[in-house]
Amino acid sequence: MASNFSIKHQPGFTAIAATCFVVLYLPIIVLVAYAFNAANSTSEWGGFSMRWFQSAGQNVQVIDATLRSFQIGAVAAVLSTIFATMAALATTRTAPYPGLTFKYAAINQPLMVPEIVTGVALLIFFSRIKIFTGYSGLGYLIAAHTAFCIPFAYLPIRARLENMDLTLERAAADLYATPWKTFRRITLPLLWPGILAGLMLAFVISLDDVVITEFVKSGGQDTLPTYMLGQIRRGITPEINAISTAFLLLSVAIVTLFFFVSRKRD
Amino acid sequence: MPDKPDRNAIEVVNVSKIFGSGDGQVAALDTVSVSIRENEFFTLLGPSGCGKTTLLRLIAGFDFPTAGEILLYGQDIALLPPFKRPVNTVFQSYALFPHMTVADNIGFGLEMLGKPKAEIKARVAEMLKLVKMEALAGRRTSQISGGQQQRVALARALAPQPKVLLLDEPLSALDYKLRKEMQIELKRLQHETGITFIFVTHDQEEALTMSDRIAVMSSGKILQVGSPRDIYDRPAERFVADFIGESNFLKADVVGVSGGRATVKLSSGTEIPASLPDGFSPSGKVTIVVRPEHAQLGGASPSASLSGTVENIVYLGTDTHFHLRLAGGEPFIVRRQNSRGAGDGIVQGGQIGIMIGSDAAQVLKD
Numbered sequence: 001m002a003s004n005f006s007i008k009h010q011p012g013f014t015a016i017a018a019t020c021f022v023v024l025y026l027p028i029i030v031l032v033a034y035a036f037n038a039a040n041s042t043s044e045w046g047g048f049s050m051r052w053f054q055s056a057g058q059n060v061q062v063i064d065a066t067l068r069s070f071q072i073g074a075v076a077a078v079l080s081t082i083f084a085t086m087a088a089l090a091t092t093r094t095a096p097y098p099g100l101t102f103k104y105a106a107i108n109q110p111l112m113v114p115e116i117v118t119g120v121a122l123l124i125f126f127s128r129i130k131i132f133t134g135y136s137g138l139g140y141l142i143a144a145h146t147a148f149c150i151p152f153a154y155l156p157i158r159a160r161l162e163n164m165d166l167t168l169e170r171a172a173a174d175l176y177a178t179p180w181k182t183f184r185r186i187t188l189p190l191l192w193p194g195i196l197a198g199l200m201l202a203f204v205i206s207l208d209d210v211v212i213t214e215f216v217k218s219g220g221q222d223t224l225p226t227y228m229l230g231q232i233r234r235g236i237t238p239e240i241n242a243i244s245t246a247f248l249l250l251s252v253a254i255v256t257l258f259f260f261v262s263r264k265r266d
Numbered sequence: 267m268p269d270k271p272d273r274n275a276i277e278v279v280n281v282s283k284i285f286g287s288g289d290g291q292v293a294a295l296d297t298v299s300v301s302i303r304e305n306e307f308f309t310l311l312g313p314s315g316c317g318k319t320t321l322l323r324l325i326a327g328f329d330f331p332t333a334g335e336i337l338l339y340g341q342d343i344a345l346l347p348p349f350k351r352p353v354n355t356v357f358q359s360y361a362l363f364p365h366m367t368v369a370d371n372i373g374f375g376l377e378m379l380g381k382p383k384a385e386i387k388a389r390v391a392e393m394l395k396l397v398k399m400e401a402l403a404g405r406r407t408s409q410i411s412g413g414q415q416q417r418v419a420l421a422r423a424l425a426p427q428p429k430v431l432l433l434d435e436p437l438s439a440l441d442y443k444l445r446k447e448m449q450i451e452l453k454r455l456q457h458e459t460g461i462t463f464i465f466v467t468h469d470q471e472e473a474l475t476m477s478d479r480i481a482v483m484s485s486g487k488i489l490q491v492g493s494p495r496d497i498y499d500r501p502a503e504r505f506v507a508d509f510i511g512e513s514n515f516l517k518a519d520v521v522g523v524s525g526g527r528a529t530v531k532l533s534s535g536t537e538i539p540a541s542l543p544d545g546f547s548p549s550g551k552v553t554i555v556v557r558p559e560h561a562q563l564g565g566a567s568p569s570a571s572l573s574g575t576v577e578n579i580v581y582l583g584t585d586t587h588f589h590l591r592l593a594g595g596e597p598f599i600v601r602r603q604n605s606r607g608a609g610d611g612i613v614q615g616g617q618i619g620i621m622i623g624s625d626a627a628q629v630l631k632d
Contacts, residue, residue, distance in 0.1 A: 170328055171361035173348040175375035176426065185374075189365045 032248070035241035042236050052242040062243060065227035069207055072138060072223060076145035077153070077203035083146070084153035084198055085191070092161040093169075110148040118148070119215035126216060136218045144216045145206045152205045153198035160194025193261050200258040204251055274337075275430050275462040276302040276325060281334030281344075283320050283486075294320040296486040297334070302430075302464060303479075307456050309465045311473040312483035313509070318466045321483075322432050325464065326355050338429060349378070354423035355432045358439070360415045362407040368418050369394070369403040375426035393421040396455065413444045420452075424459060433465045437472065449475050470510045474498065482506045490543075499557075502543035504630050507555040514556045514598050516572075520548050520629075528629055530554055533594045536571045540627035553630045558601035560626035563588060563618055570619025574598055579614060590618065 007013060035053070039046025056062050087107050091100065110118065126140045168190070172182040210225045217226060224247065231240055283295040295317045302308045310318040323329045325336060327348035336344040343351050354375065362371050372393050376386045394400045397417040402410055407418060416436060423431055433452075437445045453476050456463045467473055473480050474494040481491045482505070490502045501507035504515065518530035521537055528548065531537050540554050564570055574590035577597075583604070590598045600620060612618060 165359065165361065167357055167359055167361040168363060170348070171355070171357060171363070172374070172378075174326060174328075174353075174355045175422070176349045176378040177374075178349055178378075181378060186363060 028248070031241050032245050034238050035245040037238045037241070040237055042238055042241060052238040053246070056239050056242045056246070059239070061222070061227060062224070065222045065224045068138070068221065069223040069225070072141050072145055073203045073206040075142050076149050076206045077199050079142070079146040080149035080202045081153045081157075081195060081199045084150050084157055084202075085195055087150070087154055088158040088161050089187075092158060093166075107154055108151040111151050115148075115211040118144075119212045122212065123215040130218075138221065140216050140218070141213060141221060141223075144212050145209065148209070148212060149202035149205050153202040156197040156201060157191065157194040160191055160197075164190055196261045197258050200254050200261070204254050204258075207247075207251070273304040273339075274301045275304045275306075275339065276464070277335075277337040277340075278302075278321070278325075279335040279337065281321070281324065281331045281336060283317075283324060283329070284332045293486050295324070295331070298486070298488050300481055300488055300491060302462060304462055305460055306478040307453065307463045307465065307476055309467060309473040309477040309480045310483055311467055311470060311480050311510075313468055315485075316483040317486040318468075318483050319434060320486075322355075322434055322464065322466050325430070326353060326432050327351050352426075352429045353432060354426060354428040355434065356419050356423045356436045358435045360419040360436075360439075362415055362418055362422070364406070364408055366407070367403065368399060368405050368407060368410065371407060371418055372421045372425050374422065379426060389425055393425045396424070396458070397421045412439060413448070416440065416448060417451075420455065424455070424461065427459075428461060430462045430464060433463060435466055435468070437467075438469075445472075452476060474510070482509065484509075500541060500543070500628050501555060502546070502631050504553060504555075504632050507628075507630065512558050512599060512601075514558060514561070515630075516554050516556065516596065516598075516627075518552055518554050518629075520550060520552055523547055523549075528552075530627070530629065532572060533592070533596075534572050538571055538622050538627055539624050540629045541625065542629050543631055546629070546631055548629055548631075553632070554627045555630055556622055556627050558587070558599040559585075559603075560623065561598075561600045562621040562623070563600050563602065563612065564621050571622040572598070572620040573617060574620060576612060576614050576616050576618055579612065588612065588618075590620065 034042050034045075036048050036050065037044075037046055038049035038051065084107075091103060091107070094100075105112075122140075122144050126144075130136050130140075164187075168186055169182050172186045173179070177185060207223075208225065209223075210229060213223050213226050214229070217223070222230065224243070228240055228243060278298055278300045281295055281298050282293060285292045285294055298317070298321065310321060312318045320329070324331050324344070327343070327346055327350075331344050334344070335342050338351070338353065343353075363374065366374070369390050373386045373390045376389055381389075390403075391400075394403055397420055399414060399417050399421065402414060407415060410418070416439075419436065437448050437452075440448060449472060452463070452465075465473075465476065474497075477494055479491060479493055480497050482489045482497060484505050490497060490506050492500070497506065498511055501510065501513075507513040507515070516532060518532050518540075521529045521531050523529075523542070526542055528540050528542055529537055530540050530552065542548065572592055574592040576588060577591050578587075578589035580587040580589070581604075585601050585603045588600045588602065590600065592598050598620065
């Protein structure tokens, strides 16, 4: 009987599933629909129009925030992926030892500590450094984003490494490859899909962040999400819907790419 | 092979390998010493967990001994990393690089050694020809069959012309027919390349077919080293006799020892000659071993060494196995080759004599 058990045949399954899908997707569908509203309202339909996309595209603040988001996301994604790759190598290419679990926990700390706590802590920490050094550039945001992106980059890379046959590296060493050459010629090419997946995931996570960014940013350092948050406080126009829709498309595109890259197996 | 020089390629001297620490210590190898001659096909044979793969890994450099020396042509290599040893390995899983072509896999070792491109190309072509894989040089390793992967793994390990080739149960993943083919192929490759092969297997038949010499291992020790015929005909210990082929074990008393041979008295009172393991001089009670095909059946005559009751007759086409029960209660099997024609009158339940020839019995050390 156990092997024939199917959750689909439980009473109420269809209703629960349908409710979940409606709750998940209906708000998004409504949001996307009103991005094409000709009227000034996000709740009353006034005909189809692309005007809010045009308006967002010409809004200097939006362009500025978008570019900043990309800049922070790109740098943080690359840095966190490098750190995550090193961490993944160090935690998989060694015999298990006491303290290894603790290291996993340390690497994955951003997944466990509430963002608001990290945000407040960084605000206090960075403000001291700002006073001390006088520097108030994007470096703080990049450092913060890099830190919380590491576990997201780390997970796919570690998964890939754990599935990789250690014998391949042993075979390379047997065939006169030094440790560095073994890494360059065998480990890195085989790990590449994992690294790309980690990079994309980290980029999306960085783009999406609000809480930590809100605490860490200095004046004039709005990213797209914090800009949107600021706009909503002042009253919503469908411009926000248009920006959200573009943002949604970008995220879906990257996550789709991530799916294909991480699915690729030799 | 009479023309083989007695130069040692590998000398393993008092090597121990201990895993774990404290109470959890396990000696995978316990003060093992063995010499492997240049150009020979040497097999490490034993059940899983006997230490054969550990010894191979120590020679390859994937692990380091707890104590002892490993000499390659006189030079101690025990602590060198694998990429500094002129020794290559054929892995049980083949371990071909999945992101490279067949040709790139084979050329990898030479490339790492910094050989010029032209030389690598020529050598790869030569290797492809040697293993009959010319047509598949440009394929990815995931696009070829298991048997072909096996050949590529061999070519890859042979390409840098190692001083010693290590083979870690390379045939275990192949089906029976392919395994038989590869056994002959390996023998041919060893002969053509003149490279010393060290082959690890748990398959006694594979060991007997291919090896110049075999070392039988058990529980981290080497029990006996010798030619396949030595190991089969003159096993020194009960484990060796039991692990390789079928055996009849009999209790006997030593009556006399002279010139490396003993006279032993069987439970029936008959005295027969038996050969002794090298340098072993027994006295008192011993166990002797007789291979089933080295004993003959005869009438219950006084000339027979032993007599027993026929319990079972198993006809196997090429030969017949007679399962006997001796007067003292011990089992005894006699194997006889069949010829065409009528039966031989031996029937189940009948009394029968067993003749043990003058060179059929071997005294065991334990």
